[in-house]
Amino acid sequence: MAALSRKERERLRRQELILDVAEETINKHGFDGATMDEVAEKAEVAKGTLYIHFESKAHIYLAISERGSRKLNDQMAKVLTKDLSGLKMVENLGATYLNFIKENPQYYHAFNYYEGVVAETKSDPGGIMMKCKENAKEAMTYIVRALQIGMQDGSIDYSYDPKELGLIIWGASKGIINMVFLKQNSSEFELLNEVEFDLESIMQNFIHLVGTGLIKK
Amino acid sequence: MAALSRKERERLRRQELILDVAEETINKHGFDGATMDEVAEKAEVAKGTLYIHFESKAHIYLAISERGSRKLNDQMAKVLTKDLSGLKMVENLGATYLNFIKENPQYYHAFNYYEGVVAETKSDPGGIMMKCKENAKEAMTYIVRALQIGMQDGSIDYSYDPKELGLIIWGASKGIINMVFLKQNSSEFELLNEVEFDLESIMQNFIHLVGTGLIKK
DNA sequence: TTCAAAAAATGACTGATAGTCAATATGGCG
DNA sequence: CGCCATATTGACTATCAGTCATTTTTTGAA
Known part of the structure; x- marks a missing residue:
């Protein structure tokens, strides 16, 4: 270059x-x-x-979202180079995302902003929207690749389509994390007010759930 | 009254x-x-x-979110009165949510708006924020109740804490649906551009996944 | 080194829109 | 019927994103 x-x-x-x-x-x-x-x-x-x-104030915020997603992708890429089973890779990618937004809540909000405007944006001066999309695509690629590795090494059931499974795992993880963030950042927003939830243990349970299943053995 | x-x-x-x-x-x-x-x-x-x-323009949008969540809760309540296994109830609740936001995309956006502002709202004139929170709590209650029924009738593994499992199931469902909505409503936002995803089949796969598990049999 | 053109920067100004408020209209009750 | 409370009005204010005529700085060729 x-x-x-x-x-x-x-x-x-x-x-x-x-x-x-x-x-x-x-x-x-x-x-x-x-x-x-x-x-x-x-x-x-x-x-x-x-x-x-x-271009605009919104453009600045999208540029912030882009830099956050680029940083996240760099960390996710590192996971793919580790000597792990596919299943462990998927777990690690989830943990990487969780740690990333814990440490960088500003990017968490910027990601949400991007998701809120992406559907209704018609023009893309400077290509910032395109870069955000490419970063999202790249993140999904890491998830899918980890699932494919797992299907090859026997740690993940290969009857699933890896791309669809990737969407499910990624979407589900983000949804759960989002819900817990809502709970934690809203002092009165106690969804279930008797039990204090720890996001780490919830993600562990989610991983366990999708690993072994919900139906009684 | x-x-x-x-x-x-x-x-x-x-x-x-x-x-x-x-x-x-x-x-x-x-x-x-x-x-x-x-x-x-x-x-x-x-x-x-x-x-x-x-109070304000934002207040109007929160009132719209509240009426949407009230309507959703009415439909979810009906599911709980059906003669179904716990597992089928959970599936039905998921399908109810999915159908609801397909038919009412305006409420989907209003729910997202509410989630975006709830954490940073300090005062609550008219109690609209409180009503939204109560509706969210009620929806969670239906999920947890269905899981409890499933744990009693043997259709769901009772080693899980029903409240935590409820958060996982509900958060995961919303995350997956959100991701597919992003895909569908953004003509260029093709996460994985070779395969056309149908939300119904993705949710079916998600249900299958959490039902039977990911780990290879 | 000088000069002209291009690029970058400036900050007063414009336009759009949420929210306000003094005046007016309407409704209810004694 | 009159007075008071409530509801309504729409011109006006305040705020802030975005613009643009002008100035400054940078660059490159002569």
Whole structure:
């Protein structure tokens, strides 16, 4: 890949700076509560400069989602290089996602924002929506590959279609994690108020459930 | 329950009318694209009247979410009265949810909106947030009750904690459905572009998966 | 080194829209 | 019938995303 000119590097550096500041501001105030005036002030640029580098406020948030999904994918890729059974790989990928959003709740929210707007977005200046889609696709590819490895090494039932199973496992994991996040981040939102749930143990039970099944033995 | 005065009935009727119009407008344009000016015009009231009946635009959307979750709960309650095994009840509840959001995509979006704001909402004028929470709790109660029935009639493994299992089943179902909705409603968002997924068959596979397990027999 | 063109940056300004409020209209009760 | 409470109105305000004419900076050729 040809080296970028100094000017191009400067431009990208400026964009990363703006994203850093925007990420902090949105993490602190929420997307609606964060203003472009505040982002500009903290980035020490004029507000018009934000629009030189990004199409819109929404575009900035999608760029944040993209960088989060890229970081997540990097961590998921590492799991695939480990010497593990397919089943263990799938478990590890789930744990990787869980740890990632625990450590980076700002990306969790940005992912949700992306999912909320992706269906209704018609145009895609700068291709940021396309990059987000590619990152989502790549994450799914890691899941499917781990399932295929498991089907080959005998740790996973190969009567399932790996792609469909991948969608089920990935979707189910995200749904459960989302539900527990709702519970934890809403002091009054006690779905089942007698028992304190730990997400780790819930995911363990989910893994156990899909591993061995629900029907009584 | 004491009969409401005619004035009180009139007030509630006016509120339902506004919600009907707001629901249509938001369904057509999305939450951000729908304006209070348009809602007022279509409801044939002045804009100030909307704020007599509702705290804010967000409050209206939460009221829409509440009415959707109330309708869903009514349908879920009916499942619990059927003469079915616990396992079949759980399957039926899942199918009920799936059919409900297929027929009422506007409520699907309203539920997502509610989930997105519930964690950061501090005050709750009119108690609409509380009502939404109660409805969510009630839905969970139906799931847990069906699981308990299944554990009693032998159709479900009783080594699981029914409340935790309820969270897993409900969260997983919503996550999978969400993922398939993303796929279907985004013409370019082809997660796995070779295979066309049908949500019905995916849910069937999910049910089969949690029923019999993933580990190779 | 200078100059012209391109690129980047600026921040006052515009437009859109949620939400407000003083004035008016309507309803209910004594 | 009159007074008070309640409901309604729609012009107006406040906020904030996004724009744009102008200025500054950077780049490259002569």
